[in-house]
Amino acid sequence: MSSTNNRxxxxxxxxELSxxxxxGEISDPGHVAACPECQAALDSIGRLATLEAELRDQEIxxxxxxxxxxxxxxLNNLRLELRPGRDIPLQPEHPGDVLVETEGAILALIRSVTDAVPGATTGRCRLLGDVSEPGAAITVDAQVAVFFGEPIAAVAEDVRTEIAAVLERQTELNIAAINVTVVDVLTQPEPPAQEGNQ
Amino acid sequence: MIGSPSAPDRLALLPDALLVGRAVDGDTAAFEALARRHGPVMRASARRLTGSSADADDVVQEALVQAWKQLDTLRDPEAVRGWLLRITGSRSIDHLRRRKLHTPLDGLEERLESPPAGRSNPESAAVRMSGTEALKAALDRLPEEQRRCWVLRQFNDQSYEEIAQTLNISAASVRGRLARARITLAREMEEWR
Incomplete structure (x- = not known):
């Protein structure tokens, strides 16, 4: 690149060229496309970019x-804080006792039962409504990914059934609705080899 | 626990957005899967920015702690990689500032402790440097503030605005430093050719 004062x-x-x-933005793209000097400079920075990408890949x-x-x-050093979420009251056996379960524990329950549904895996899950108020109507919103080739409607229905059953068994929540949204279809249920990078 | 914990193998198959959703809900295994997936590029970026392998691992650890705490603020869960790299960039710069405070007598930045294998080998030292070796050497000669812009652009894929925020300078300064870095590097690489 021959230039004075970088011009x-x-x-x-x-x-401007960098x-x-x-x-991809420059004030006069027409000039750049036609100007041999600009093209030579772009070629030079472009060759550098190829090498830069090579170095980046190598160092990764x-x-x-x-x-x-x-x-x-x-990871062993991280000690991630728990995310308990809201307290959800349970009817105590002895009056005067206070019994609660945490929202985080219930979300973990939902994940564990839905992950066991063949062909599906759960993403984000939410309990909508005032869970701290006994008897309040609660809606469950669950995001689910279904593996390619699985019947989506049937899998979503299984997920819904499992969520309903576990909440019935493990909580006193008044579930008004369970919405299951299929957000993704995943390929390759069994990978040939596990790879750290995406 | 009811049921089995999330199997790591299964989590490794899930796309970023789904893992982010689970991690926001409190699934530490999903967060660890994200860390394993994006850890290598975070580490590479932190090594380049701090110039030290030991510091880089501290930075990656700090960045992951911050990411876990702030994950619910991430608006686009699919963009988690870029977000993790932005945090890595900020934590690296903080690390450098702290290090500077603690070593006032030594103005020189310590460079990567372990030289590339090729350079320590006397036989290949005589051989012509590879392109990436030559680029590394040219990078080491860049002024520190230009090199930081370069790493945040090339390794972390950050926009000028994001780099400006990380370094607490104007976007115009980023544009200028990045251009000067590239001009120097491009010239040195032409000479190498």
Whole structure:
């Protein structure tokens, strides 16, 4: 690149061309397309970009896989705080006692039963309504991903049934509705080899 | 526990958005699956920014703790990778600022402790450097503030605005520093060729 003060003889600055490569925006694209100087500068920065991408990939590989010891040791140190959510009262056996279960525990229950439904897996799940008020009408919103090839409507119905059953068994919530939204269809139920990177 | 905990193998199959949803609900195993998936690029970015493998792992750990706490603020769960990298970038810069405070006599940034394998090998040292080796060497010669912009752009894929926020400078400064970094690197790489 021959230039003085980072400005090409045609008047374009190298700053403009560098930004153009990042954003695709420049004040005079017609000039850039036709100007040999601009094209030469873009070629040069473009060759650099190829090498930059190569270095990035190389260093990500050198960083190791997410299933290696270094990540395990980081994860062991994390001590993630629990997310209990709201307190959900239960009718105590002895009057005067206070019994509650946490929203977080109920969401974990829902995940565990829906994950056991063949062909499905749960994402975000919400209890809508005032769960702290005994008898209040509660709506369950569950996001579900279904594996490719599974009958979506039937799987969604199984998920709904499982959620209804576990909430009936394990809570005193007054469930008004259970909405199951299929948000994704997943391929490859059984991976040939586990890979850390997506 | 009722039922089995989320099997890690199964979680590794799930798309980011679904794992984020579960992690927001409190599923630590889903969060760990996200950490395993995006940890390597976070680590690579932190190594480049801090210039130290040990500091990089501290940064990744801090970034993950922050991510767990703030996960419910992530508006687009599909964009979790970029979000984790933005946190990694901020934590790395904080780390550098703290380190600077604690080592006032040493103005020089310590570079990566372990030189690339090729360089420590006397036989291949005589051989011509590879393209990426030459680029690494050129990067090490860049002024620190230009290199930070470069890493946040090339490794973390951040926009000029995001880089500006991370470094607490204007977007115009980011644009200028990035361009100067690229001009220098491009010239050095042409000479290498």
């Amino acid at each position: 090409l003889e045609c008047g374009r600055s190298l700053e 930004e153009y490569l990042d954003t 590989t050198e960083a190791g896989s997410g299933s290696d010891d270094w990540m395990q040791s980081i």
